[in-house]
Amino acid sequence: MSAQVFITGLGIVTSLGADVETCWRRALAGESGLAPIASFDAKALPIAGAGEVTEESLRAIRERLPEEYAGEGERRVLFALDAAQSAMTDAGMRPGDYAPERAGVVMGTGLSSYRLEDFAAWADPENGFDAVRFARELEMTQESGYFNNPPERATSKMAEWFELAGPTGTITSACAAAGQAIGLGMRMIRRGEADVVLCGGADSMIHPVGMAIFLLLGAASESKVPVCRPFDRKRTGLAVGEGAGVVVLESEAHARKRGAAPCAVLAGYGASMDAHQVTAPHPAGRGAVRAMSEALGDAGLTPGDVAYVNAHGTGTKLNDPVESRAIREVFGARADALAVSSSKSMIGHLIAACGAPEFIFTTLSVARDIVHPTANLENPDPKCDLDYVAEGAREMPVPAAITNSFGFGGQNATLLVSKAA
Amino acid sequence: MKFTPVPITGAGLVTAAGRGVEPAWEALCAGRSLLALDTDPELTGFPPIETARCARIDPESVGADRRAARTMGHHTHMLLAAVHDLVTGTPAVSEMEEEEIAFFAGMDSVDPGKDDLLGAVRDSRDRVDLVHFFSEGMDTIPPLWPLSMVNAIGFSQAAIQHRWRGENAVFSAGPEAAARAACEAADSIGTGKARLALCAGVSGVVSARMLARAQRRGVWPQAGGLGEGAGVIRIEKPEEIDRSKILGWLKGYSSVRALKKRGGLARAVQTSAEGALASAALTPDKVDLLVIYGEGDSRADGAEAQAIHALLGGHKPWGLATKGVFGHLWGGSTVLDLIMAMKALAVGAPPPTSAAEGGLFRDAAGGPGRDELENALVLLQGFDGVCAALLVGKNA
Numbered sequence: 001m002s003a004q005v006f007i008t009g010l011g012i013v014t015s016l017g018a019d020v021e022t023c024w025r026r027a028l029a030g031e032s033g034l035a036p037i038a039s040f041d042a043k044a045l046p047i048a049g050a051g052e053v054t055e056e057s058l059r060a061i062r063e064r065l066p067e068e069y070a071g072e073g074e075r076r077v078l079f080a081l082d083a084a085q086s087a088m089t090d091a092g093m094r095p096g097d098y099a100p101e102r103a104g105v106v107m108g109t110g111l112s113s114y115r116l117e118d119f120a121a122w123a124d125p126e127n128g129f130d131a132v133r134f135a136r137e138l139e140m141t142q143e144s145g146y147f148n149n150p151p152e153r154a155t156s157k158m159a160e161w162f163e164l165a166g167p168t169g170t171i172t173s174a175c176a177a178a179g180q181a182i183g184l185g186m187r188m189i190r191r192g193e194a195d196v197v198l199c200g201g202a203d204s205m206i207h208p209v210g211m212a213i214f215l216l217l218g219a220a221s222e223s224k225v226p227v228c229r230p231f232d233r234k235r236t237g238l239a240v241g242e243g244a245g246v247v248v249l250e251s252e253a254h255a256r257k258r259g260a261a262p263c264a265v266l267a268g269y270g271a272s273m274d275a276h277q278v279t280a281p282h283p284a285g286r287g288a289v290r291a292m293s294e295a296l297g298d299a300g301l302t303p304g305d306v307a308y309v310n311a312h313g314t315g316t317k318l319n320d321p322v323e324s325r326a327i328r329e330v331f332g333a334r335a336d337a338l339a340v341s342s343s344k345s346m347i348g349h350l351i352a353a354c355g356a357p358e359f360i361f362t363t364l365s366v367a368r369d370i371v372h373p374t375a376n377l378e379n380p381d382p383k384c385d386l387d388y389v390a391e392g393a394r395e396m397p398v399p400a401a402i403t404n405s406f407g408f409g410g411q412n413a414t415l416l417v418s419k420a421a
Numbered sequence: 422m423k424f425t426p427v428p429i430t431g432a433g434l435v436t437a438a439g440r441g442v443e444p445a446w447e448a449l450c451a452g453r454s455l456l457a458l459d460t461d462p463e464l465t466g467f468p469p470i471e472t473a474r475c476a477r478i479d480p481e482s483v484g485a486d487r488r489a490a491r492t493m494g495h496h497t498h499m500l501l502a503a504v505h506d507l508v509t510g511t512p513a514v515s516e517m518e519e520e521e522i523a524f525f526a527g528m529d530s531v532d533p534g535k536d537d538l539l540g541a542v543r544d545s546r547d548r549v550d551l552v553h554f555f556s557e558g559m560d561t562i563p564p565l566w567p568l569s570m571v572n573a574i575g576f577s578q579a580a581i582q583h584r585w586r587g588e589n590a591v592f593s594a595g596p597e598a599a600a601r602a603a604c605e606a607a608d609s610i611g612t613g614k615a616r617l618a619l620c621a622g623v624s625g626v627v628s629a630r631m632l633a634r635a636q637r638r639g640v641w642p643q644a645g646g647l648g649e650g651a652g653v654i655r656i657e658k659p660e661e662i663d664r665s666k667i668l669g670w671l672k673g674y675s676s677v678r679a680l681k682k683r684g685g686l687a688r689a690v691q692t693s694a695e696g697a698l699a700s701a702a703l704t705p706d707k708v709d710l711l712v713i714y715g716e717g718d719s720r721a722d723g724a725e726a727q728a729i730h731a732l733l734g735g736h737k738p739w740g741l742a743t744k745g746v747f748g749h750l751w752g753g754s755t756v757l758d759l760i761m762a763m764k765a766l767a768v769g770a771p772p773p774t775s776a777a778e779g780g781l782f783r784d785a786a787g788g789p790g791r792d793e794l795e796n797a798l799v800l801l802q803g804f805d806g807v808c809a810a811l812l813v814g815k816n817a
Binding site: 286410 | 422423462463465467489519524528530533535536538539542543551553554555559566567568571572573574577581583584585586587588589595601605608614629630632633634636637638676678679680682689692804805806807
């Protein structure tokens, strides 16, 4: 068995707040971060709201970032940098505490931010897109848009700031991206490629084209109030969120050498592909079963060792029953004793980043023996027949927990967290 | 870093030379550049550019179903074609094996078509009217448009088509992404998590938006001509294969990032090369063939030459460079270079190349004997100072 991979630092930005303790306190209270959209004129948008990082949080983030990073144009990059700074602080780690070439960074992120202005400014009513004028006016492209924010930007900026000269990766496996990024970080440490890896995910699709995408795909809730109801019979679809989660993973030896105490241990990772349909999960949850089983096997644990599942729990008609069925298949009789909850009921779906804050909540559950509820679960769906912690936060022993991230397109990732010895 | 050598048993390739490894190899051996001045009117606002584009591919001809094909663009078609050519003629996997097939890819971003979203913003030239967009404009966008914009969806299409259900990841977006994919595919086999692993690399599609993205990123036009293409390699468990099918062995990998405080790009190129050699338990004098990155940017090329001098000292391997023939494939370049390196090892004769210049390499005239080439080191530079190296050999 490989040496353990310690989780020694946590950093988070969500609609619930821009620090771990605020997010966690509010999640335990079952508070919703979903609200009407404030960052653009959304009055004609047939979506009531989203899990948007508040202007107050954004202002605080810009104030505490160093000047050279505070001016970043894209929200997800700002979120990533702030979460990274928080995670490093939480880990008590600064550049110089590690050999740069033994320190890596892996981030999960999503589709770049297409700005309507980047299409409209060069639209010619007669002749379509004026590519010639566009080519000569590139400096006019939106600072927050995709021309100026390639997918690896957050990864690169984090590496530059914290002098992480070791292995690197930017994963774009849709909603499984952040889960895979953290899993890869663990593997880099296990196989001796790095001592320290900063990893997680950052994303923001809360912009006009982003919101239109979820409407076009029929995935977004068009409820008249901003609410997400995972596992509820009256669930209406996902609520889009934004934010970031970054964790410091560290080899046991490296952490012990510098006297760092782990929050918990990242003990297992499993990834799989449904290979079924681009727009729907495998009806029997085949890929989900595989990812969870692999994570258990990777950790050398059995279903009886796990007490809590932080579900992907999107609140969509398709995901929730399939995931519930998959959990039952993996855990067998143990499934009825599991606590299962969905962070998305409070922070929305952070899309490519979703696995990162959910991993942080899972880590806190293991570290503090308490799990957050699934908010808004009022009308249980008989097809979702597990204990979803609907009544409120629950104090309980959590020796080990898993967190699921299942991507549009069929990519799946499960991470397993256990208590530090 | 622990790196277990793994055998590469198949390759599929799509380049401007056509479909397959042989047309690409022949173009390389002939020193026949596939780059030509691109006269696409869409590109006329940019500095003149030479490109080596791939012929358009009918997705149904490579096994995609008609419905799925509607969501795909040329980016995905190139991947599907490379995969199709790789798997054609190989036995179908059984139900039991599907979850033991891992799939990793490094993929460039997908760019919207030049007229995408125009209907949605037609009356919004000076100021985007969001009320109009959400109430009417949005309805002009095809419902499946979002899927065509996500490189992971193209990846999923390949997995769905071939029922690859094992571990996976899509890395973005430059040459380092496919190198990481190769490392993870090898690790899947080496650690026993998969019995078969695929590693793919896919370029972007040349367009005004791609050039705009590259220019804003600061990597073009200094990087020279751009190419299109996709490549895929198959890696298998050594104990389960017919050894006569082995094309080469992936034996080492390393990746680092250049930091100004730590010697910059040249130091990073050297460190990544040393790391790859160390992971393969080899010394620099065991490198018979060096596949240089050589993108044509004087700063990057200068740093690479400096690193090679420092790495090899007086040792002069054979040299190979592909970008003068195929252009720069970004996310597709790493797998192309790996495949060409294996081919050179197998043939025992590196093609004539501009890499022979500068006194770094042996003169390819005359060529080595068939058994002289044992190990090839493939160097690459990704975005924002990421440098990686892969070590491929004829034997484990």
